[in-house]
């Protein structure tokens with residue numbers, strides 16, 4: 513059987529590995545280790561916060577290695593997962609179909625979404641678990657005519673304990689993440705090599721022969737008939753550029769900013785995150801306890817249970833890039849305007865809940881939805897293959913998205929990755 517290499521095991525990688533195994537002999541090369549959720553209590557970082565001994569978000573991987581943090585010079589914090597499942601085990605399980613831009617380009621993913629909906633448990637049946645303050649916020653949003661709706665979750669609400677620790681990995685087994693698809697691929701005979709960071713594609717005359725990767729301190733060549741890059745919106749462009757394949761400086765990241773207030777007994781830190789969502793033209797708003805801001809932003813005062821926060825997730829201008837050494841991404845004046853508008857909007861929601869303007873504070877700008885540096889074009893709608901790539905190399909992650917979603921992207925990335933797998937099978941098996 514022909515050999516395929518899939519680089520990365522996140523939303524895109526695990527999906528495409530499952531799709532290809534059987535038609536190809538698949539090996540998944542994953543830079544990180546087996547994902548381990550954070551099992552420790554948050555009491556220790558809580559104590560360190562109170563003693564003012566937590567200084568910088570870059571300290572997070574010291575106690576939670578699966579979370580990789582990078583910062584841009586203007587202090588935007590970029591979060592991603594390195595390990596099996598990629599960023600999905602850190603996710604808050606939101607499952608939205610966000611393919612309108614792809615549809616406009618002639619990429620119709622109905623069949624893929626339909627299959628995913630049969631394979632992934634997606635539910636909105638978590639309302640009975642909302643805290644009183646969340647219910648009140650929901651009513652305020654409804655009374656303001658904002659059309660809030662419960663967020664569809666890739667989770668089993670029966671198992672969810674509402675612990676609020678989704679971003680540290682789920683300990684109860686309630687949350688679905690892409691390790692399930694990875695396990696399915698492995699059960700069908702695929703191979704997984706962890707701690708194997710792909711550096712470049714080796715190719716000649718428009719065809720790749722394999723990849724070079726660093727694994728356990730040594731560089732190694734992995735031969736392949738087909739290569740699918742799914743190292744994520746920050747990982748794939750670095751491999752492409754190291755292989756002499758230029759990317760577009762069209763990085764988007766969906767920046768997040770929380771607007772918060774003190775609220776006795778909010779207990780949002782012990783509740784399913786992002787329980788409902790309000791969709792606006794350039795951003796979404798959703799209740800969210802931001803652990804990153806809580807632990808590292810001095811405006812966020814202990815105890816955690818007494819903070820109430822609304823998350824803004826902005827669809828930023830797709831302008832920026834990632835290189836081997838750094839992420840170049842700043843908010844444009846238009847992004848800043850939209851963010852300011854969104855902050856005022858959240859402040860108004862809080863005001864209607866009874867919060868005084870002077871009691872409102874914001875969090876740290878962070879981002880976790882990078883993509884867009886090898887965006888699909890109309891011409892690629894059938895093949896899903898960029899002419900920049902060697903004929904037997906595909907990309908199957910957020911890099912393909914034509915623009916920012918300002919919304920949870922995993923489900924759409926998985927639908928796209930499935931289609932990429934199919935296109936690759938037709939062309940190469």
Ligand SMILES: Cc1cc2nc3c(=O)[nH]c(=O)nc-3n(C[C@H](O)[C@H](O)[C@H](O)COP(=O)(O)OP(=O)(O)OC[C@H]3O[C@@H](n4cnc5c(N)ncnc54)[C@H](O)[C@@H]3O)c2cc1C
Nearest residue numbers: 520522524543598599604605606710744747880910920922
């Ligand atoms: C805190 C947080 C919460 C989120 N919550 C949600 C949510 O609720 N719903 C949602 O839809 N989205 C959510 N997201 C975003 C979502 O998880 C990502 O957009 C999605 O996982 C991206 O998929 P991907 O396949 O592009 O990359 P990833 O899932 O990041 O996978 C990339 C994989 O490639 C590996 N890799 C990287 N470089 C290399 C290399 N050189 N060689 C080999 N392997 C490599 C990584 O280890 C990783 O396994 C969240 C993100 C964050 C940070």
Ligand code: SF4
Nearest residue numbers: 672673675676678682
């Ligand atoms: S809130 Fe629910 S889904 Fe999230 S980590 Fe806790 S138990 Fe798991």
